[in-house]
Amino acid sequence: MGLPLGRDPESIRQRVLAMEHLLERSFIVPGINRPVGLDALVGLIPVAGDVIGAILGSYIIWEARNLGMSKWQLGRMAGNLAIDTALGAVPLAGDLFDFLFRANTRNVRIIKRHLDKHHPVIEQ
Template sequence: MAVNDDAKKLRWVESVARLMDSQFRLPGTNFRFGLDPILGLVPFLGDVSSFAVSGTLVLTMARHGASRHLIIRMVVNIILDMVIGSIPILGALFDFGYKANERNVRLLKAHYHEGKYQGSGTGFLTVIIIIMVLAFALVMYGLAKLIGWLYGYVQDLW
């Protein structure tokens, strides 16, 4: 019964990753995109919601046997997506092409295919959550500093 439960949860991960990264197709082309780049157009709220969904997917994959090395690679994908994705205009373009969630699902499938499935790693998940929260806080701090600097720059021009 547990194996069937794992399969359902991993199918859920795959479908959410597809929704976030490639659910829609630009008519007349093969170019696919998902909700992630669309949400990224909404300042702050879009980045936070995309980060939360991506983090939830990685945590689910970690609970279902991803190794520490694989989880670190997945978190790096998410942090890269979050950091570059938070840059206005460039970040939106990056989000259309990078597709961090689908990259993570492909990594997990390759991990299972190689037979490196290890089972749950609850202690390591705690460390990953802390790292993700710190990375998110660092990006928000950087954005606040950038906005403060821009505000001061504009004030000096007036």
């Protein structure tokens, strides 16, 4: 069973949550028991890794746009991703920043607040 392909808010919610999990929390670092994701791992590859992370993170913003979120919200999300990409490109310190800042988690939080307000999940 895969992710829903619909354009309805609940399908979008499930997809952005899955992408955020993949990018930010898909692995546990042994010894420190801290989750990391694909964003932090590809960020270890100089320059190209940060570009790949930005492309993957922009999917979450694209889905937010499909929800009809405001330009202000989309701008905040783009800013989070831009900060993550720019500072993540700094060797070594950028990798630590990627590990701590988690722009995709911040962006999903913005989407969840929008969805909870405009498209609340109705329990059956």
